[in-house]
Amino acid sequence: MQVNFSATRPSDARLVAYVANKGKMPEELEKSLTEGANAARFKGTPAQIFESFVERGGHVIRVAIAGAGEPAADNRSLNLEKAGAALAAKYLTSGETHLVLDLTASGLDAGAAASVLLGLRLRSWRHDAYRTKLKEEQKISLTKVSVIGAAEGAETAWADAAAIAEGAEFTRDLVAEPANTLFPVSFVERCQEKFAGTGAELIILDDAQMEQLGMGSLLCVGLGSEQPSRMLAIRWNGGADDDAPTAFVGKGVTFDTGGISLKPGPGMGDMKWDMGGSGAVVGAMLTLVKRKAKANIVGVVGLVENMPDGRATRPGDVVTSMSGQTIEVLNTDAEGRLVLADALHWTQVEFKPKQIIDFATLTGAMIISLGSEHGGVFANDDTLADSLLAAGKSSGDKLWRFPLSPAYDKLINSPIADMQNIGPRGAGSITAAQFLKRFIMDDTPWAHCDIAGMVWADKAGATWDKGATGYGVRLIDNFVRETLEA
Ligand code: BES
Ligand code: MN
Ligand code: ZN
Numbered sequence: 001m002q003v004n005f006s007a008t009r010p011s012d013a014r015l016v017a018y019v020a021n022k023g024k025m026p027e028e029l030e031k032s033l034t035e036g037a038n039a040a041r042f043k044g045t046p047a048q049i050f051e052s053f054v055e056r057g058g059h060v061i062r063v064a065i066a067g068a069g070e071p072a073a074d075n076r077s078l079n080l081e082k083a084g085a086a087l088a089a090k091y092l093t094s095g096e097t098h099l100v101l102d103l104t105a106s107g108l109d110a111g112a113a114a115s116v117l118l119g120l121r122l123r124s125w126r127h128d129a130y131r132t133k134l135k136e137e138q139k140i141s142l143t144k145v146s147v148i149g150a151a152e153g154a155e156t157a158w159a160d161a162a163a164i165a166e167g168a169e170f171t172r173d174l175v176a177e178p179a180n181t182l183f184p185v186s187f188v189e190r191c192q193e194k195f196a197g198t199g200a201e202l203i204i205l206d207d208a209q210m211e212q213l214g215m216g217s218l219l220c221v222g223l224g225s226e227q228p229s230r231m232l233a234i235r236w237n238g239g240a241d242d243d244a245p246t247a248f249v250g251k252g253v254t255f256d257t258g259g260i261s262l263k264p265g266p267g268m269g270d271m272k273w274d275m276g277g278s279g280a281v282v283g284a285m286l287t288l289v290k291r292k293a294k295a296n297i298v299g300v301v302g303l304v305e306n307m308p309d310g311r312a313t314r315p316g317d318v319v320t321s322m323s324g325q326t327i328e329v330l331n332t333d334a335e336g337r338l339v340l341a342d343a344l345h346w347t348q349v350e351f352k353p354k355q356i357i358d359f360a361t362l363t364g365a366m367i368i369s370l371g372s373e374h375g376g377v378f379a380n381d382d383t384l385a386d387s388l389l390a391a392g393k394s395s396g397d398k399l400w401r402f403p404l405s406p407a408y409d410k411l412i413n414s415p416i417a418d419m420q421n422i423g424p425r426g427a428g429s430i431t432a433a434q435f436l437k438r439f440i441m442d443d444t445p446w447a448h449c450d451i452a453g454m455v456w457a458d459k460a461g462a463t464w465d466k467g468a469t470g471y472g473v474r475l476i477d478n479f480v481r482e483t484l485e486a
Helices: 031-039 076-091 110-123 154-176 184-195 207-212 216-222 268-273 276-290 336-351 364-370 382-395 406-412 428-437 473-484
Strands: 002-006 015-020 049-056 059-067 098-102 144-148 201-205 230-237 246-256 296-306 317-320 326-329 355-360 375-379 399-401 446-450
Touching: 002 154, 015 076, 031 049, 031 059, 049 076, 059 076, 076 098, 076 110, 098 110, 110 144, 110 154, 154 184, 154 276, 154 473, 184 201, 184 230, 184 246, 184 276, 184 296, 207 216, 216 296, 216 317, 216 336, 230 276, 230 336, 246 268, 246 276, 246 336, 246 473, 276 296, 276 355, 276 473, 296 336, 326 336, 336 355, 336 428, 355 382, 364 375, 364 428, 375 382, 375 428, 382 399, 382 446, 382 473, 406 428, 428 446
Parallel strands: 002 144, 015 059, 015 098, 098 144, 246 296, 246 355, 355 446, 375 399
Antiparallel strands: 049 059, 201 230, 230 296, 317 326, 375 446
């Protein structure tokens, strides 16, 4: 979607859109529009659309009015995004190629205009690379948006918001990609292409290097796969020289068959998006780097494929993690925590972060708990948890906090090793979090976000179609804005 700002209405405009607050139509619209909208019960509620045709200067023009709700609503920017997104959803494949967004009498400030555009762009993302037989009417027609009458500074505000869209699109591209094309090595290559020339530093570890570092936990997951494993760190120093970085760590299982503890067949295809945590981390890094965030941050992703094979890890095997702690692998399908154990430890040793936040599609139990409305957050630090909850609210990538405690921790003690990788049936998401906590040193503030229910949508949402949602990018970006750059 190409966005440009213009002083006057392009003469070829056939589709003109307006944004209306609740109960207030844009001024100076034709009577047929104001009365028509009234008759159609258009109220200006978020994402509501009224459409009509009017004659202007001898041409018939399609006019759309998108609702943005109350100007004083506390989730105003999300409502503005919904207005833009509703326009994208309606016109993406309508045959219209060019939308003129007329904000002249909208009263929207620069940030508000950028929010509308962000919603428009986010909702127009699709993954069509493998569709060779799309009918003409199924193809994207809308590729251009011209904004007229925007407030001073809207273009700058949009540049910032466009970085968010780029990050979310990158995450969605990765999440949607099937596992025969997206595996650890190709994941890294895609990042190398995206971050080339941005000023971010990429550090890559291959199997031999991880072996040398003693990452027996991460490496045991990839043993049954023909695909080599990788660790990737993306570093951005936009803050003060002496400020320790904030680390974001992601689970990147590019396909999770369960390994020898093989998953049942139905629905296994979903496990191509078991790299959603790492997708969120690298997408957010792209946003932060593109908008040159004034903060020191590092994104680390552990990339493996979990397959069953003659060399695969067996249930009951004991492995030694980089931290020196030993793990009895009782279930090879609880592999995400094995990957994160070494990724978290290496992150602390290598980057000495002041705080760590990890993202993972870690447990099916989280989907049972929260469905697809909230991700679950676990933390050893209340301030960090509160900041994440706040960023969740402001970004729309919502979180809900879960408990940790020694009583839960006990449940993963092993009779043969320092710990086992599964607990009893109950509290599956919590025991997974307790497992990760054992790899956090010196009480470094740490939070774990289990986003298993969030990275993929079965139905369209406010600013996404069904499929990859891009969850996490907005959350991380807002967390950085609100706590590190404020
Ligand atoms: N990747 C899965 C969790 C998952 C399941 C994410 C469904 C999204 C949708 C994870 O690796 C897994 O298999 N977890 C097991 C843990 C169990 C063996 C303790 C699970 O949740 O069943
Ligand atoms: Mn698994
Ligand atoms: Zn998994």
